[in-house]
Amino acid sequence: MKALSIENLKKTYANGVTALKGVSLDVEQGDFFALLGPNGAGKSTLIGIVSSLVNATSGDAKVFGVSIHNNRAEAMSMIGLVPQEVNFNQFERPIDIVVNQAGYYGIARKVAHQRAEKYLKELKLWDKRNDLSRNLSGGMKRRLMIARAMMNEPRLLILDEPTAGVDIEIRRSMWKFISGINERGTTVILTTHYLEEAEQLCRNIAIIDHGEIVQNTTVKELISQLDVETFVLDLRAAAVELPEVEGFAFRRRDEMTLEVDVPRDRSVNPVFAALQHAGIEVLSLRNKTNRLEELFMRLVDKEAAA
């Protein structure tokens, strides 16, 4: 069954800007789906329409087969949304924010309090439940929005850049929480600018640019399209001469660092053989950029060039 089925969704704002030019997209039940795109590509508009914050110009979206256009209430009862910007009342306490959110979904206060305890504890906010929300740190505010979105225990959880601006430790704990939610059966749609995040968490991916889907496939399939990977080599001593190996391009990044382009269908062994032959000792080796990031840039650049 499809958790989300978007059919020819178009959106032109009152100022004449066309944000979506007929987007169609399917997300299977249980999927962990990444929706990527540069700023202004139409991601937030798409999420806004699905969560009923933005009116579509035409087209429809179905949540587990229920049209957001014809049966908004039922469709919305199955969605949880973590928006990009902090949008809770900062003069309220976290406990009130999450309990009230449950109330808007018809969940009785007793049950709401039980769920609030469960999710605030899981997201390490229970000790802060009675503090003023404005006094929470940036990471805590992000986690509070996740807890709030979980209060109706949605079948489809949409996260719009949930880890923007949070430190790596909190980001990893959030990944763990969201992965756990997905493993328990909730379909997750994630937009992010951290492509490492998408590569690690998601199974399927769509890239949107200028209001159109330019790629929609599995993460594995997308990464297999990468024909060249660039590695960075940190050296023990400055290399006097660059090694020459057919099919591999070496470049000097600085005195102590080299870069080498390795075709995807070639072994890395000749690179090391050449380095050893040249007497160059390598201390460490790493990818120049995240693999998905390279593909993303190529796809988006291709669109811009077109």
Added chain:
Amino acid sequence: MKSVSWVGLQTIVIKELTRILRIWGQTLVPPAITMSLYFIIFGELVGRRIGQMGGLDYMDFIVPGLVMMAVITNSYANIVSSFFGAKFGKHIEEILISPLPSYIILLGYVTGAVSRGLMVGAVVLVVSMLFSDLQIANIGVTVLVVLLTAIVFSLAGFINAIFARKFDDISIIPTFVLTPLTYLGGVFYSIDLLPEFWRNVSLLNPILYMVNAFRYGMLGVTDVPLATSLTMIVVFALILGGICLWLLEKGVGLRS
């Protein structure tokens, strides 16, 4: 969906009442102080020189109008600041993404605003007892009129909040429309004192009907027939309620 609506309504009302009581220093105390000053200055000091108005002591005459003025101002102010604040802070999105129907959202906010109007009206009534020993002539009419009036101005405030884009926009209507209409709505004088032309102009002021219907309920006297006043108030409530629901359904000012 019935239980969703009921629990959702309860949630909005609890949230609104919590807000009103949390900031009681801004919501309940100022009207008591302002109205005490009105009673002292207009009722005691100026009123003694005026004598009688509409066959009543001037202090007794102005009590219903001042109670009504507090109810109007506070029901309007509550909804316009609460709903616009939610819009401005974007936490209105918490409700907009939920399955709650538009009429429940409206009913929740109106109930909160009416509650504040009634709370403040009760506070002003208690304060008035320090200055006047008037008896309520018809409790049923009094309660009905104050309730309907609070509903009308809650709905009007809701429309203001929907169209407001910045904080200045929520003070324009109260300053340039509501306050003049209230002062000219027979709070401090009987329209029988006015020349015929201005008396007829006054009849176009909706607040006149509310003040007079309330005065009838409290004192048993009115410049306008009760049935006319009640009809006008109900018609205003229905029209404004219809506009609010239409705006919410369309998402005007809320959904882009």
